[in-house]
Amino acid sequence: MEIRKSRFLAHAAPVASAEQALAFLRQVSTPSASHNCWAYRIDADYRSHDDGEPGGSAGRPILQAIDGQGMDRVMVVVTRWFGGIKLGVGGLIRAYGGTAAECLRRAGRTPIVAMTRLHVHCDFADATLLKARLVELGADIESEDFASDGVGLCLRVPTTRLAAAQARIIALSRGRSVVKLLD
Numbered sequence: 001m002e003i004r005k006s007r008f009l010a011h012a013a014p015v016a017s018a019e020q021a022l023a024f025l026r027q028v029s030t031p032s033a034s035h036n037c038w039a040y041r042i043d044a045d046y047r048s049h050d051d052g053e054p055g056g057s058a059g060r061p062i063l064q065a066i067d068g069q070g071m072d073r074v075m076v077v078v079t080r081w082f083g084g085i086k087l088g089v090g091g092l093i094r095a096y097g098g099t100a101a102e103c104l105r106r107a108g109r110t111p112i113v114a115m116t117r118l119h120v121h122c123d124f125a126d127a128t129l130l131k132a133r134l135v136e137l138g139a140d141i142e143s144e145d146f147a148s149d150g151v152g153l154c155l156r157v158p159t160t161r162l163a164a165a166q167a168r169i170i171a172l173s174r175g176r177s178v179v180k181l182l183d
Helices: 018-028 060-067 087-107 124-135 159-172
Strands: 006-013 035-042 045-049 075-080 114-124 142-148 150-158 178-181
Touching: 006 018, 018 035, 018 045, 018 075, 035 060, 035 124, 045 060, 060 075, 060 087, 060 150, 075 124, 114 124, 114 159, 124 142, 124 159, 150 159, 159 178
Parallel strands: none
Antiparallel strands: 006 075, 035 045, 035 075, 114 150, 114 178, 142 150
């Protein structure tokens, strides 16, 4: 966006940790720009930075744009090239917040699904059927361990489908499988 001869460019990316957010900042920051202001939110953890702009005029509006869009696990960096006209604190708040909000409006969204980890011990004969039928419920198979008495499966199941997954395991194995919650 161009606002009173200053140019603003926003970059956003999904992030899972503060370290990942700061790595993204290093990747997209432009050293020749006047300012590289940023904010991220990862669950209850959040941070913002004004990078030399007046306090609260850049990082906080970017964070408010993230919250206003209802987004989580995201990092936004807004880079500004100064055009010679001062915008004032109010103008900076609108510019940084508006640029971040427009970037997030255009961004693709991936729903965040709460997952629960399970360990299932089953017979060799039941393992293939269980794996196929649990994937239908959105389960991810993290690992398989083979032992002399059967197969151990570590799974991640959407928390909302946990009861259905446990019932399906018991039904398909006719009660022979042992299910343990890992989380």
